[in-house]
Amino acid sequence: MSKTDFQCTACGYQSPRWVGRCPACGNWDSFVAAKAVSNRKSAREGSALHSLTEVAAEDARLPTGITEFDRVLGGGVVPGSLVLIGGDPGIGKSTLLLQTAECLCGRGTVLYATGEESARQVSLRAKRLGIRGANIYIASETDVDVIKEHIASLNPAAVIIDSIQTTSRSQVQAVPGSVAQVRECAAEFQQVAKGTETPVFLIGHVTKDGILAGPRLLEHAVDVVLYLEGDRHHNYRILRGVKNRFGATDEIGVFEMREEGLVDVPNPSALFHGARQEEAVVGSVVVPTLQGTRPLLVEVQALVSANPYGMPRRMATGYDVNRATLLIAVLDKKVGLKLGHCDTYINAVGGVKITEPAADLAVAVAVASSYREAAVLPGTVVVGEVGLTGEVRPVNALNARLKEAAKLGFRRAVVCAAREVQDYLETVQVDTLGDALEAALE
Template sequence: MRAKTRYFCQACGQQSTRWLGRCPGCGAWNSFVEELIGPQAAPGELTAGGDQPRSITEVPVLEVERFQTELGEMDRVLGGGIVPGSLVLVGGDPGIGKSTLLLQVAHLLSSRLKVLYVSGEESSSQIRIRADRLGALSPGLMLLSETDIDAVERHLRELAPPVAIIDSIQTMFKNGVASAPGSVGQVRECAAQLMRLAKTTGISIFLVGHVTKEGLLAGPRVLEHMVDTVLYLEGERHQFFRILRSVKNRFGSTNEIGIFEMKVNGLVEVANPTALFLIQRPHGDVTGSAVAAGLEGTRPLLLEIQALVTPTAYGMPRRMTAGVDHNRVALIAAVLEKRVGLNLGSHDIYVNAVGGVKLDEPAADLAIACALASSFRDVPVDAGIALAGEIGLTGELRPVTGVEKRVREAFKLGFSRFLLSAQNASSIKGEHGVVAADTLAEALELALKV
């Protein structure tokens, strides 16, 4: 008997027996997706294997030993290793290096335990060619080229590998769902089946999901609430650096990052990313350049912020950013014009975080403001100073978190001064080289060379 399907609006939950271009409930366009409808249990009827309510004090505590991948950056992002029975989603743009990273992880794990790598995009022979290039050949690494999710589950139950990789979830399909592979209905059903398998057997499963620039493909955006951990591999395809960012983790801290460098033999972890990002920093008196002391998860990260302020040649000034939030830069420019007196309204503004890194925390405000003021006034920022501080709309300098880690990292890399808010400076009294300011105007006087 063929399974029943229904169409649901992703915006309001409206149900329909057929696809509709516009939802009659909320008016959203192209929001209906197909989903599989299972048999409904009768009221009061318990499903097989259902759990019973009990006190939290009666629930036994399980000591879970994580699998170490031997890739330090990967273990950092996962929160210390792979938790048995976890479902991990690795998302990112096509061609960014997701399959390469997971094949390397599978190879490292296969030296100690059995790993099954399931590919729906490549044949086993094609994966072997890539493994030869990466040097990822091991007898414990099993390959399977399959797209039928029921067949994949059968092989997983027979082999019972501690770790499995599904590349990618968009290529998997389930018989009974009328929609094509990659649709929201297919992806959700396949992911739900793998989730039940992981929780009942203890197999740790990695799912690869593609993301388009619109974020509309049935990938990580649909699956985020179903999995235990969501990792995003970020970076420009023309840059050497790749950043693995944790945006959701039930077994560790979120916003943790791991940094890799793309080379011929695959992704190589970067143990000291700050030194690598600042190695090409221009020396001497260069205007429009400042160093921001950021904090990604538990890792301090110093990045160069470059700004270019030039009189506009058109009626409407341009505001362009790369690696920093566009709206945040517009806010800082408005504060500089109103509170400091810099006439930026008739100038084009370009701001860039060097190295292809995205820096979205408010602590970068002070470095952005100093870089903008330096370019506008044509006065360089002190090359030996690192900056961290949030800027308020009234022009005050606000405190940031994790200031001790930021200061320690800056001084370790040879910076002689660290500029932050007066509130932060009071919490680390006695640290030589720490300078404080209450307002943005005071901070610019301390940071810019006169």
């Protein structure tokens, strides 16, 4: 027998009755009916107790053959891992995994189960990408039990499910994509991955808010969560690690979308900071950010213009607009820039998203540069966190950031005074935001 519960699609909280507001996460109208299935096995067959010292702990990873993908995964995919890849429609998720299937088919067969395309459509896409993998088997199937039978008969080196929202189980009385179906199907694929030591890749849809569709517990059930980001009007895609039980989180891989598919970008810093280290450009600053373990140089641009209407606008692309508003307030209060009647626009070049506070100083310098019509000195990078009192705070991995900047031809850096730095380039150490503006601007 099965009973009907209600579950929050945002956090997975369960309730015996429907409620308007989730008591766990606070979201409104997020509860949907989810039937609990009682005939699932409580444990995998053959489960036994093992001493920690008896379990083999070799880090045997399978390289996917795609350098940037391997970097985000932590050096390759771990056997028996469950990897979830999300992204906007048409961003390149299926393309990336089809290319991965071609690379992995040299180690054995690869099963590509799709519920969104026919086998002929997948074959046409593979032909367009130049993929001729004889060991890639396509199953246009959505029933999880049938997919498990294919896995048992093929014993593949890897399994790709496109997508998890289209799969279903006949024992669950719910439509595909519902909370109950996604939860049960993910649990079944998790058992397959752990029981057979076969890596399973799941493609997931995202909502209009940019988060994975379905219950939040889907991200908790898998081992790795990756997001493929980018703008359809740009050719570049960023694969970002959000969760990784076997490697660093917030690691990124950069790809270029071409006719033959997604191609690795070996030097993304040269892509995101442009070629302006020898130019004096008003409102443009280069900041050495840290994405996971990778130093990445990004150009930050700012535009400040007078607003005669009394309500200034604050807009930011690739940067937190609330953080930008805070920095504008510090510039107004502590430095004396009268930005209260000015519109301020901030942009991170190349479609990259900056989330760390180490970019505070660069954003503030870019805004001040545009306001004063004074360019940053050529060949200069700026990095540091800015506090509410106008002080400049240190950042982590500063030497790695400066080493990357020196490798790309930058000669000078404006940093916090509280850190010892190696002499990769000339450093100007500052204590306050006002000192940083004097050191960075012409």
